[in-house]
Amino acid sequence: MQLPTMNSKEPPEKKRKLVEATVKLMLARGYVGTTVEDICAAAGVTKGSFFHYFAGKEQICLAAMEGWSLGWKQIVEAARLDEIADPLGRVYALFEVMANVYTAPQIGVGCLVGTIAQEMAVPNALFRAECRDHFGAWVDGTARLLADAKTAHPPVRDFDPDALAWWLQSMVQGTMLIAKTRTDEAFILNNIAHCRAYIESLFGTAT
Amino acid sequence: MQLPTMNSKEPPEKKRKLVEATVKLMLARGYVGTTVEDICAAAGVTKGSFFHYFAGKEQICLAAMEGWSLGWKQIVEAARLDEIADPLGRVYALFEVMANVYTAPQIGVGCLVGTIAQEMAVPNALFRAECRDHFGAWVDGTARLLADAKTAHPPVRDFDPDALAWWLQSMVQGTMLIAKTRTDEAFILNNIAHCRAYIESLFGTAT
Amino acid sequence: MQLPTMNSKEPPEKKRKLVEATVKLMLARGYVGTTVEDICAAAGVTKGSFFHYFAGKEQICLAAMEGWSLGWKQIVEAARLDEIADPLGRVYALFEVMANVYTAPQIGVGCLVGTIAQEMAVPNALFRAECRDHFGAWVDGTARLLADAKTAHPPVRDFDPDALAWWLQSMVQGTMLIAKTRTDEAFILNNIAHCRAYIESLFGTAT
Amino acid sequence: MQLPTMNSKEPPEKKRKLVEATVKLMLARGYVGTTVEDICAAAGVTKGSFFHYFAGKEQICLAAMEGWSLGWKQIVEAARLDEIADPLGRVYALFEVMANVYTAPQIGVGCLVGTIAQEMAVPNALFRAECRDHFGAWVDGTARLLADAKTAHPPVRDFDPDALAWWLQSMVQGTMLIAKTRTDEAFILNNIAHCRAYIESLFGTAT
């Protein structure tokens, strides 16, 4: 007898490879431009396996977005923001994390959720909702940081944490989008710096 | 009887219709997701005519982006920013223009150049360069406004007009992207307000 | 119920059918004049299957030429020329074989390699090389027979076996070409007779 | 008032250019592989003119074959074979002419009639007949030379002038075909030499 997967809790190797390949490919070529066969080839898997694990392209894309969000969540968690005493410091630390990740050579430039949203949000209601939720989750986290900062440091200019978090997310998405057309990472750092400067101006901590 | 084109200088009616349809469709479905057949159907033109005017999908897309940029240029020109005495007022007026256009029910939400960039910038070098140039043109115009404002009003916090313009363009792109997943236009107005607030903080004109 | 392929070593039935149909159709209509749809219809196969087995029209054409050459090789081998004691007799026997095949109602008149060469050798480097090699293989075999004959029977007029073999192949190709415009097989036999007469004159065996 | 064509007897410049382009292109790419637009572009003419002079692709191809045959006729006539006293010498002189033309860099390698025949003789009855006639015309001329030679020099081995001429034409076609896959002109000269050697053997004039 043969043991299919040692740890029945972990997703099978092939399934993981497929999702990884999907993330990488769709990040670069978008949803429609990525074919199931491309994904299989990149994952070193046959189509038979693909359709064993996923009902179709749509499903693996959803899984890839889920994986993407989870990955970011882990990156942020790994930064141990909660160990930073000053709530406003946590916000600035988040900027640091983004600066580090976005300028490091990873799977590729861009945000998978944003890429899918741009292409599929209008024609496909499911993707629209899913992307909105992923954006929303990120925004919720950021809004919480901002709200905490606001509580700790009365801002010189009032703001709605939620609205500001959406604004920040917009900035992130726009930066990732334009970064696809440029090579210099100075642009990314510059954008982050301006965002930080704005936050500082709100809290009156500008030097 | 119908006259094909009275004025031989103007592009033929059908060609214009094709470009318009391309803008509208690609804005919503992206490049790959938009079919030449869709474009022809939307423009009320046969495929035979399509290939009479354009060498292929790529070419009509480039033409569509050109048209998109031109359209924006005309909108901004129509706003007669140069009639505003205060250079900084011109910057704020530009925000007004964007706010008006983005919240008006036009061809659809989003930016065509950004949509193409997201999907095609990585896999297609031609599109990458073209999108970069379109972004660059918009940025140049904005940077000029900012530079003029800087000359007229010494900022309380120094900034590079060019870098700030790229930051603003990123904001625009990110906002358009996320707007595809949301229905409320308050979000767009909120983002613009935050940008304006940042500019105000730079010039020390915040109330 | 039908078993797809019993012997996993043999190429699938459908693949073989496709190659056969390609040979037959391209022989008659040439490369460009033969459509993939025609091939599929003639083979009783769907286009989906076609592209499962072949990357494109070019590939199936190469396979068809390969099959054509292989078929001729088998025909010649079946003639058991090596059992003929006199090397010169083998040459004459080869003429017999050609006469038999060319006048028998087979898949159609003509040579597939020659047909493709005529149409594709100039514009397509791959086909040019491939056709040259197929011609070369046939020529090599014939040249060997001629060299053996020369060793056994000192010719009254010297000749280069290789050059003579190329001359013979030219004759074969020209005959097949012109045969496409004529219906009488006497023409083919007449051409072969003249070639044989020339060989006889070289060896001084003319009656 | 404007004179369309000075000499109303000569075909218009554009018409001639079209035929020339057709010859050149179809020689290289065959009939189906040559598009009307290609021809127009190569001739520096618009499609409007094309369809003014020719009813369609088929017609210009027929004209091109006619022109090709006429060209050869003129080349042979220019050789002034009739000024050669010995009829057999005329035959050998014809070989010289062919050797000169085929090894000179002309419009391209190959025979237009043979190229069209290979591709179109089977599926298109009109082309089949036309090609057969063009071949026949060449064969008739050669057969006459051979018949004259036979009258003047009793051959050591009898032959039918007509059948021998067809055999020679086959050789010519096969040589042109294979030449498309090779670059060395030595091959062409070698083939002609073998043909001449055979004729010599028939007349007993071999050295």
Place this chain on the structure above:
DNA sequence: ACACACGGGACCTCCCGTTTGT
């Protein structure tokens, strides 16, 4: 769990010839 033959259809490209106008 996985491999692969297979089907149906969509998409881009482009071609031939006509129509319309100069």
Place this chain on the structure above:
DNA sequence: ACAAACGGGAGGTCCCGTGTGT
């Protein structure tokens, strides 16, 4: 005589998903 817009349709490619068997 010539130029160009235009139409209809076909051809090559390829893609997603299913079925069948191991």
